[in-house]
Amino acid sequence: MLRKFIVFIILCSSTYKTLGQREKVLNLPSFDKPLFHYGFYLGMNTNGYKVSYKPSFVDNPQVEVQPSVGFNVGLIGDLRLHNNLNLRFEPGLMSNTKTLIFKHMPEVNENRRTREVGTTFLHLPLILKASTNRINNIRPYVLGGIAYDYNFSSNQNNSDDNFAGNFRTKTSNITYELGIGIDLYLNYFKFSPSIRGVFAISNEIIYDNSPNSPWTDPIDFLGTRGVFLNLAFE
Incomplete structure (x- = not known):
């Protein structure tokens, strides 16, 4: 999916750059002059987990993560700091599902070997967007920022752990994201497709009540890692 997103952005950039070299009429010539503007975005994501293991398990990885495609929707508030630099707040909702397969457990018992982790979270990123000068009707950019995520599906306060079939994660997490777009x-209106990678800073796992749990004991760090395709309308 990441390759398809990158090809999509490159094709858009190449097509509009070619057209922009011929087209002299500027659309929305004053769009970037106001100090503040707003918009909204829709998109897709494919999120999995980065899993790091404790030293005694490093040579024998225990968990396979199978991500699925989810959706994003949110609002945009954009503050112009400079002609080529903007500060953006993009609160939104994101949803996806990951399947965790604990490969060291027997295949005959799928109820113990597999956990499906559905997540719906409030994503609150603060982003710096650095743009090139406008080329007729196109303007490439890069962006990066940090986000607070509130996971509505975390099960953090559930006393039942994996022995009762519940894989638990933390409710509050910190991530950072990097991306490119045009x-x-x-x-x-201004249409802005972008590709973004999201990476967890905080450890999201809640360990099982038993210190020798076959599900959580091997794991030293578990954090969200994924790719977003955002389509912004401003």
């Missing part, structure tokens, strides 16, 4: 100035 602003396309259309007749009535």
Whole structure:
């Protein structure tokens, strides 16, 4: 999926750059002048987990993570700091599901070997967006920032752990994201597709009540890692 997203951005950039070299009429010529503007975004994500193991388990990885495609939706508040630098707040909801397979357990008992972790979380990123100068009706950019995520599906306070079938994660987490994109100035609005990678800073796992749990004892760090495709309308 990441390769498809990158190809999509490159094709958009190449097409609009070619057209932009011929087209002299600027769409929305004053769009970037106001100090503040707003918008919204829709998108898709494919999120998994980065799993690191305790030293005694490093040579024998225990967990296979199978991500699925989810969705993103949210709002955009954009503050112009400079002609080529903007500070953005992009609160939104994101949802996806990961399947964890504990490979060291017998295949005959799927109830013990597999955990499906559904997540719906409030994503609150603060992002710096650095853009090139506008080339007629296009403007490439890079972005990066840090986010607070509130996981509504975490089960953090559930006393039942994996021995009762519940894989638990923390409710509050910190991530950072990096991305590239392109602003396309259309007749009535600005359309901005972007590709972003998201990476957890905090450890999200809640360990089982038993210190020798076969599900959580091998894991030293478990954190979200994924790719977003955002389509912004401003």
